[in-house]
Amino acid sequence: MDQQNLTLSPSAAARVATIAAKQGKAAILRLSVEGGGCSGFQYQFGLADAPESEDSVTETDGVKLVVDPVSLDLVSGCIVDYVESLGGAAFRVENPNAAAGCGCGSSFSI
Structure with missing residues (x-):
């Protein structure tokens, strides 16, 4: 399948x-995205171990x-990045589809 404009940053890779x-x-x-979190999705x-047959796959x-x-x-259209800051280190999703997010950066709404 095509990658639907998903990007894995070099630091995340x-x-x-x-x-x-x-x-x-x-x-x-x-x-993956699941219902929940403080903004609706997390x-x-x-x-x-391996991609599933219906997965979208991108490689960096x-x-x-x-x-x-x-x-x-x-x-779709997201960038998955890995950032280190004073608050700790974490994977972060830059999601252009999200209408709102939360302070922790792990949940969003559309």
């Missing part, structure tokens, strides 16, 4: 590769970002 290597897993990050991240520096078809409608 490097972080996924590091985590995957430590856990002895493939460097595949799954992004992002979920996890390592995947040998690291894959996979998204299921239902979540893809909500995150």
